[in-house]
Amino acid sequence: MNTPYFPEETALFSKVWQDQLKGRKVSVLGHRRPDGDCIGSQVALCLWLRDNGVDAVCVNEDKPTRVLEHLVPDEVPFSQAKDFNPEGYIAVTVDCADLTRIGKVLAECSPCPSSTSITTSPTRFTQSTTFW
Ligand SMILES: [Mn+2]
Numbered sequence: 001m002n003t004p005y006f007p008e009e010t011a012l013f014s015k016v017w018q019d020q021l022k023g024r025k026v027s028v029l030g031h032r033r034p035d036g037d038c039i040g041s042q043v044a045l046c047l048w049l050r051d052n053g054v055d056a057v058c059v060n061e062d063k064p065t066r067v068l069e070h071l072v073p074d075e076v077p078f079s080q081a082k083d084f085n086p087e088g089y090i091a092v093t094v095d096c097a098d099l100t101r102i103g104k105v106l107a108e109c110s111p112c113p114s115s116t117s118i119t120t121s122p123t124r125f126t127q128s129t130t131f132w
Contacts, residue, residue, distance in 0.1 A: 021092070025089045026054050026055070026092055027056075027089040027091045029058075029092065029093045030058065031095055034064055037095055040071060043076050046058050046077075057078075059084045060103075062103070
């Protein structure tokens with residue numbers, strides 16, 4: 001049996017998965033002007049969710065630059081916020097220490113019922129449910 005590198009964070013993610021994400025529609029949000037770690041984190045989580053039966057999409061305020069757009073595989077839906085209707089989606093953020101990094105457009109998406117924030121750094125792994 002494999003031992004997870006970050007057992008506490010793995011347990012926390014398992015709880016978030018069971019309690020908040022499984023069986024839902026999930027938007028995986030990244031920060032404005034997405035860089036490589038943002039796009040990679042979004043794509044990885046989105047692929048994992050889709051592999052586990054979740055209707056998951058990536059959403060950013062800004063498009064990836066031409067230099068980074070190759071990081072988004074064809075099978076991963078990756079939308080700009082202006083083209084995304086958040087109704088019915090639970091929002092998860094990656095690579096965002098706080099919701100202000102998501103950008104003005106997504107911060108105003110009141111139809112999102114709640115947000116789970118997951119940072120990609122294991123030293124800063126946090127989970128919270130926020131209504132906005
Ligand atoms: Mn980043």
